[in-house]
Structures are given as C-alpha cells and as structure tokens.
Amino acid sequence: MPGPIQSLTRAAAVLRLLAGGERRLGLSEVAASLGLAKGTAHGILRTLQQEGFVEQDTVSGKYQLGAELLRLGNSYLDVHELRARALVWADDLARASGESVYIGVLHHKGVLIVHHVFRPDDSRQVLEVGAMHPLHSTALGKVLSAFDPVAHNEAMDVERTAFTHRTVVEADAFEKVLEDTRSRGWASDMEETWEGLASVAAPIHDRRRMPVGAVGLTGAVERVCEEGEVRSRLVASVRDAARSISRDLGSSPF
Amino acid sequence: MTDVNTTDANTTDAHSSGPFIAAIDQGTTSSRCIVFDRDGRIVSVDQQEHAQIFPKPGWVEHDASEIWTRVQSVVDGAISKANITADDIKAIGITNQRETTVLWDKATGEPVHNAIVWQDTRTDALCREFGRNVGQDRFRRETGLPLASYFAGPKIRWLLDNVEGLRERAERGEILFGTMDSWVIWNLTGGPDGGVHVTDVTNASRTLLMNLHTLDWDDKILASLDIPKQLLPQIRSSAEVYGTAACTLAAGVPVASALGDQQAALFGQTCFSEGEAKSTYGTGTFILLNTGGQIVNSYSGLITTVGYRIGDQAPVYALEGSIAVTGSLVQWMRDQMGLIKSAAEIETLASSVEDNGGAYFVPAFSGLFAPYWRSDARGVIAGLTRYVTKGHLARAVLEATAWQTREVVDAMQKDSGVELAAVKVDGGMTSNNLLMQTVADFVDAPVVRPMVAETTCLGAAYAAGLAVGFWPDTEALRANWRRAAEWTPDMDAAARDREYKNWLKAVERTMGWLDEEN
Numbered sequence: 001m002p003g004p005i006q007s008l009t010r011a012a013a014v015l016r017l018l019a020g021g022e023r024r025l026g027l028s029e030v031a032a033s034l035g036l037a038k039g040t041a042h043g044i045l046r047t048l049q050q051e052g053f054v055e056q057d058t059v060s061g062k063y064q065l066g067a068e069l070l071r072l073g074n075s076y077l078d079v080h081e082l083r084a085r086a087l088v089w090a091d092d093l094a095r096a097s098g099e100s101v102y103i104g105v106l107h108h109k110g111v112l113i114v115h116h117v118f119r120p121d122d123s124r125q126v127l128e129v130g131a132m133h134p135l136h137s138t139a140l141g142k143v144l145s146a147f148d149p150v151a152h153n154e155a156m157d158v159e160r161t162a163f164t165h166r167t168v169v170e171a172d173a174f175e176k177v178l179e180d181t182r183s184r185g186w187a188s189d190m191e192e193t194w195e196g197l198a199s200v201a202a203p204i205h206d207r208r209r210m211p212v213g214a215v216g217l218t219g220a221v222e223r224v225c226e227e228g229e230v231r232s233r234l235v236a237s238v239r240d241a242a243r244s245i246s247r248d249l250g251s252s253p254f
Numbered sequence: 255m256t257d258v259n260t261t262d263a264n265t266t267d268a269h270s271s272g273p274f275i276a277a278i279d280q281g282t283t284s285s286r287c288i289v290f291d292r293d294g295r296i297v298s299v300d301q302q303e304h305a306q307i308f309p310k311p312g313w314v315e316h317d318a319s320e321i322w323t324r325v326q327s328v329v330d331g332a333i334s335k336a337n338i339t340a341d342d343i344k345a346i347g348i349t350n351q352r353e354t355t356v357l358w359d360k361a362t363g364e365p366v367h368n369a370i371v372w373q374d375t376r377t378d379a380l381c382r383e384f385g386r387n388v389g390q391d392r393f394r395r396e397t398g399l400p401l402a403s404y405f406a407g408p409k410i411r412w413l414l415d416n417v418e419g420l421r422e423r424a425e426r427g428e429i430l431f432g433t434m435d436s437w438v439i440w441n442l443t444g445g446p447d448g449g450v451h452v453t454d455v456t457n458a459s460r461t462l463l464m465n466l467h468t469l470d471w472d473d474k475i476l477a478s479l480d481i482p483k484q485l486l487p488q489i490r491s492s493a494e495v496y497g498t499a500a501c502t503l504a505a506g507v508p509v510a511s512a513l514g515d516q517q518a519a520l521f522g523q524t525c526f527s528e529g530e531a532k533s534t535y536g537t538g539t540f541i542l543l544n545t546g547g548q549i550v551n552s553y554s555g556l557i558t559t560v561g562y563r564i565g566d567q568a569p570v571y572a573l574e575g576s577i578a579v580t581g582s583l584v585q586w587m588r589d590q591m592g593l594i595k596s597a598a599e600i601e602t603l604a605s606s607v608e609d610n611g612g613a614y615f616v617p618a619f620s621g622l623f624a625p626y627w628r629s630d631a632r633g634v635i636a637g638l639t640r641y642v643t644k645g646h647l648a649r650a651v652l653e654a655t656a657w658q659t660r661e662v663v664d665a666m667q668k669d670s671g672v673e674l675a676a677v678k679v680d681g682g683m684t685s686n687n688l689l690m691q692t693v694a695d696f697v698d699a700p701v702v703r704p705m706v707a708e709t710t711c712l713g714a715a716y717a718a719g720l721a722v723g724f725w726p727d728t729e730a731l732r733a734n735w736r737r738a739a740e741w742t743p744d745m746d747a748a749a750r751d752r753e754y755k756n757w758l759k760a761v762e763r764t765m766g767w768l769d770e771e772n
Contacts, residue, residue, distance in 0.1 A: 078599050084682075120738075
C-alpha cells in the first residue's frame with residue numbers, strides 16, 4: 001500500500017488551521033503556521049477554493065472555510081424528511097397503479113421500508129413501515145445495489161439466499177442484473193422474493209445526485225406483468241414518481 | 255410538518271380526462287385552486303400567499319382586495335396548468351378560512367376596512383361586555399358557540415363602531431358583510447354587476463348570529479349586538495348552485511358549494527355517517543365528529559356547529575374540538591430550541607429512545623383549550639430527572655399531541671354518547687409514522703389516513719360536484735375514498751391507563767400559573 005499523498009495531507013492541515021481559532025487567515029499566515037513555502041500554500045488554497053472548500057474575502061484577501069464543507073456535513077438525508085417529501089407522490093403512484101407502494105433505504109445490509117401506501121382497494125392490509133427486505137432479490141434492493149456503491153458492496157458480501165427458484169444468487173449473474181438496472185434506470189423482481197408477487201422500482205436522488213433511496217410498487221404477478229415482462233405503463237408510473245420525489249428533494253434533471 | 259411541500263403537485267400526470275371540478279381554498283396564509291377529476295384525483299394546483307398585516311399586538315388583518323386578486327390568479331393558474339377550458343369544468347366550489355370578516359361597499363366592491371382575521375383578539379373586551387351577567391355562554395343555546403373573539407359577529411360590531419360613518423351607511427343598505435366565502439362568491443359572480451350575496455350554513459354557524467335550530471339569522475342576537483340585518487348575506491346550503499362565474503378562466507362555470515375549511519375536510523374525508531370523525535393535524539389540530547341530525551350541547555368545552563347541508567336535505571350537525579398547539583410545538587422545538595433541523599426530524603429524535611423516560615410536556619403556551627378552557631395555565635415539562643435526554647423530550651412532544659387528541663375524543667364521546675369507530679386523519683403531521691401509531695395507542699382506536707392529502711379542497715369539490723350531479727350521491731363519493739395507511743392500537747391497557755394518569759397530573763400542574771386574568 002503506498003504512503004499518504006503529501007498534498008492531501010497538507011490540504012487537510014490547511015482546513016484544520018482555518019477551522020481553528022482565528023478563522024480568517026492571510027496567505028503568509030497560513031504558510032508560516034504550517035511551515036510551507038508561500039507558493040505551495042497558495043497552490044493548495046487555490047485548489048481548495050475551486051472546490052468550494054475555502055473562500056477568499058474579496059476585500060481583505062484572507063481565507064476562510066467555504067460553504068461546500070457545510071454542505072458535506074449536512075448531506076445525510078433524514079428518512080422521515082424523505083417520507084414527508086415523498087408522501088403525495090407515493091399516494092399518487094398507488095392510485096395511478098392500483099398497487100401498493102414502498103419506499104426503501106439502505107440499512108444494515110438490507111432494505112429498510114420507511115414508507116408504505118396501501119393498495120387502493122378495500123382489503124385488509126398491514127402497515128409494513130420498519131420491515132427489512134433483502135437487497136439482492138427485491139426491486140428496491142436491486143436499485144439501491146445498482147446505484148449506491150455502499151449498497152453494492154454489501155449486496156456482494158451478504159449470503160444471497162434463494163427464496164424461490166427464480167432468485168439470482170450467483171455473483172456474476174447478479175452483477176449482470178445490476179448492470180442492466182443501471183443502464184435502463186429501474187429494476188424488477190419477478191417472483192424472486194415471494195411466489196406470486198412482482199415488483200418494480202426506481203432510484204430517488206437528492207440534490208447532489210446521490211442515490212438516497214428507492215420507490216417501487218408490488219402486486220400480484222398477474223396484474224403487474226404481461227407476457228413475462230413488467231407492464232410498461234407501471235414502469236413509467238414508478239419512474240415518474242421517482243423523478244418527482246427527487247425533484248422535491250432538490251435534484252435537478254441534469 | 256407544516257413545511258411539507260404539496261404545492262408542486264401541479265405536475266401530477268393527467269392521465270385522467272374530463273370533465274372536472276375545480277375548488278378554491280381561500281386559507282389564512284394563502285389561496286389555492288385545485289382541479290380534480292371524477293375519481294377525486296388531483297389534476298393541477300396553483301397557490302399564492304397573501305400579506306399578513308399586524309397593526310398592533312393581538313391584531314391580525316388581511317387585505318380583502320389582495321385576496322380577491324390572488325384568488326383570480328390561482329383559478330387562472332390551475333385551469334391553464336391543467337390545459338383545459340371552462341367547458342371542461344362542471345362546477346367550482348369554495349372552502350375558506352372561517353370567521354374572518356370583511357365589510358364592503360355594495361356599489362363599488364371596495365372593502366371599507368381590512369378584513370379582521372379569526373385569530374384577531376381585538377374584540378375580547380367587547381365579548382365580555384356582551385356576556386353581561388351571563389358570561390361566555392349567553393348565546394350558546396342558540397348558536398352552539400361561546401362568546402369568543404374568534405367569531406364574526408363581534409368583529410362586525412367592532413367595524414361598525416370604529417369605521418367612521420359606517421353604521422349610517424350600513425343602515426342605508428349600502429354595505430355588505432361576508433366571511434371569505436361570501437366575499438369570493440360575490441366577486442366571482444359579478445361583484446357590483448349582479449354578484450350574489452350568499453353564505454353557507456357552515457360559515458354562518460361561525461358568526462354567533464345564526465340560530466342552529468332555524469338555520470336563519472337570530473333577530474334577538476342581532477338586536478343584542480346591534481347589527482343591522484340588511485348587512486347580512488342570505489344563508490344557503492353548502493351544496494347548491496349559487497350563481498355563475500362571471501370572470502377568470504372559469505367564466506360560465508356554476509359556483510356550487512361553500513364550506514368552512516374544517517367542515518370541508520370532514521366532507522372530503524367522507525364522514526357522512528353519525529359517529530364518523532376526522533382530525534386535521536396542522537399547526538393546531540381540529541377534530542370534528544358528525545352527530546347526524548342531532549344538535550348536541552356540549553358540557554365539556556366543545557363547540558356545536560353545522561357539519562354541512564346538501565341542497566334541501568336535512569342539515570348535518572357536528573361537534574368540534576380544537577387543540578391550539580400541535581404542529582407548532584414541533585416548530586418550537588426546531589426554531590426556539592434548535593433541537594431539530596426540520597419538522598420531520600422530530601420522529602428521528604423521538605425514535606432514538608424507547609419511551610418518554612418519565613417526561614411529560616403540556617404545551618399550554620396560551621392557556622389550556624378544549625376540554626379545560628383555562629386561560630391561567632402555562633406550559634410545563636414535568637417529570638424531569640438526570641436520565642431525561644432530548645430524545646425523551648421529542649417523544650414527550652409527540653405524546654402531547656396524542657394525549658390532547660385523546661382528551662378531545664373523550665369529551666366528544668361523553669357529550670354525544672357516540673363511540674368512535676376510527677379516527678380519519680389528514681394534514682402535514684400524518685407523515686409522522688410514530689405520531690400516528692401513538693395516537694392509535696392512546697385513543698385506543700384505529701387511525702386511518704386517506705390517499706388524498708388535500709381533503710379540504712376535495713370536500714369543496716365534492717359538494718360542488720354533488721350540486722350539479724357530477725357525482726350522484728354521497729355513496730359515490732365514499733367509493734372514491736381510498737385508505738393509504740392504517741395504524742392499529744398496540745398498547746397494553748394497563749400501561750395506557752398509567753401513562754394517561756401521568757399526563758393528567760402534568761396537565762394539573764399547568765393550571766393557575768398566572769395569578770389573575772388580564
């Protein structure tokens with residue numbers, strides 16, 4: 001394993017210095033405090049400034065911490081915030097599709113269901129918020145594994161149980177499924193977790209285009225599928241809902 | 255929870271085809287218009303805020319002319335976003351902030367003063383004066399209401415007393431009074447050129463001037479308050495064609511419903527049977543129970559009101575209980591205490607612990623409301639020990655909303671003798687899963703959330719659609735109602751009783767904090 005990269009170590013030292021007592025420092029102060037040549041310190045500060053981690057006061061020319069650092073610190077999206085934002089869109093998806101709708105996030109090597117809308121018929125249904133679903137066989141889990149690198153590693157590491165004879169468990173075949181998911185932008189589960197049930201899901205992105213969760217619908221395979229494929233109308237509805245929720249979270253389409 | 259963003263719903267895919275019903279919601283902070291299809295699905299939304307005017311502490315006003323401009327604009331906005339024309343819209347309905355009072359010149363349509371908003375307390379002294387030796391309950395038998403500054407009647411009297419020359423003009427019949435439903439309908443149907451001057455039974459039941467039994471203006475009360483009858487609109491049902499829109503992109507569409515906002519939510523939740531109740535969780539919380547044809551007098555501090563009346567059918571009455579501080583307590587935790595960054599995070603914080611850790615939070619910020627009505631009470635956090643964390647406090651905050659719901663529901667059952675089968679909920683706080691489960695646990699009844707969050711607008715649309723035969727009857731509307739989620743009680747009865755006792759002890763400790771009233 002190679003040693004630490006010197007310029008990154010120095011950049012970290014500059015950030016720590018700016019986060020300390022004085023907060024606003026000039027170029028020579030930064031250079032002197034860290035024992036760097038002025039040219040070296042200037043190069044580091046300028047790069048950090050381009051990345052938004054450092055800002056320079058236009059009047060005094062002094063440097064301070066930039067807004068991007070604050071954004072990094074606050075980037076964690078609260079799942080309850082996600083539910084509050086997704087509520088109207090998830091309701092609408094259930095109404096448009098006639099199926100039950102779930103929103104899931106990555107949690108302890110599985111999919112945590114954070115929101116559930118009942119199938120809009122009058123049947124008895126039980127709220128499944130708080131339930132855990134598998135990463136490798138559900139549509140929600142495949143979407144998370146395809147788009148979130150952390151979920152991907154976890155899905156590759158866990159023991160992939162064959163829940164039905166359709167469950168994809170073998171590593172290469174599973175990677176192929178994730179590749180397909182990435183290229184078409186949605187995932188399906190055709191009786192791979194539960195006999196008789198099919199589901200389809202798409203990713204939810206936040207304003208930094210990070211995949212923060214997945215939204216999908218689940219229903220009887222006879223209703224959700226047609227000639228062995230998920231009905232395209234349902235795929236379109238799920239992807240519309242995912243886009244709308246992402247937009248409400250501040251994600252731009254580009 | 256009030257920061258839940260629903261205004262972007264205008265991009266909802268319009269797979270549905272016409273015809274449609276439009277509804278205007280003239281609310282306290284904004285006006286909006288929503289176009290619905292036959293299934294009750296939202297086709298388009300437009301919304302605009304208006305200015306809140308605070309001339310003095312305790313005074314709140316709106317510029318009624320600005321409101322009318324906003325209303326026209328959102329009607330045009332919603333219709334053009336839906337990409338439809340007036341021909342596609344079978345009727346337009348109205349729901350509104352209740353009790354807010356405006357007086358205007360019949361010939362010019364100019365308001366004679368800013369509208370006095372329901373929250374405005376300038377008529378406190380006037381109400382005490384009207385109470386004479388009887389007190390708050392002087393008109394309760396006739397109107398179902400306590401003499402309080404919210405209601406429109408005393409606000410009219412204040413305007414007559416304080417706007418120069420107004421009383422003379424009113425007596426000459428040059429001035430019209432309206433709550434926001436009347437103001438919007440009069441303007442929408444032509445204003446000075448043939449606008450119809452009407453209100454509906456639900457709005458009229460919040461004036462302190464309408465007799466609940468006759469559903470007409472009460473001459474004795476008008477005499478007591480010295481309000482000339484020629485000011486007042488004709489009282490009509492909540493669902494009938496009042497006239498035809500004369501302006502905006504809706505010109506030519508029948509104007510066919512009016513309902514106060516909380517009654518509209520009751521209607522939108524399809525609580526059409528005696529014993530059905532809805533609870534709207536916003537900044538505050540309003541619970542309405544359908545009591546059918548019965549006018550139930552409350553001995554537990556609830557309000558008796560008209561739920562709705564469809565055309566010439568018999569009126570349906572309701573009991574109403576309000577909780578002053580619910581969503582606003584979460585906002586207080588966010589803005590004043592800084593314990594959370596967004597309202598939704600209260601659930602994250604509350605979920606970080608198993609229980610309240612022995613802490614109870616009674617948010618009697620401006621006294622205790624239903625069923626206690628103690629203005630000398632102030633907020634209390636009870637049961638504090640070294641063990642209590644911010645997570646426990648967050649839990650206590652959510653439990654406060656749930657216990658207050660329980661108290662109002664208990665009062666309703668006591669007054670009406672009707673057992674609640676389920677609580678239908680709506681409003682921003684329904685996205686809080688832990689809160690909804692806690693309400694189910696504490697009330698010991700299932701809590702049900704419908705699929706359309708916009709129950710207020712939906713109620714106005716439903717009433718308008720019924721009036722023009724777009725929907726055949728209330729059964730057809732019930733068939734549109736879809737359960738989106740249901741929380742079932744899952745709490746040991748002994749634990750519930752023990753916790754309730756603790757809550758009541760905490761409530762006890764809020765009382766008598768202020769030495770003297772005023």
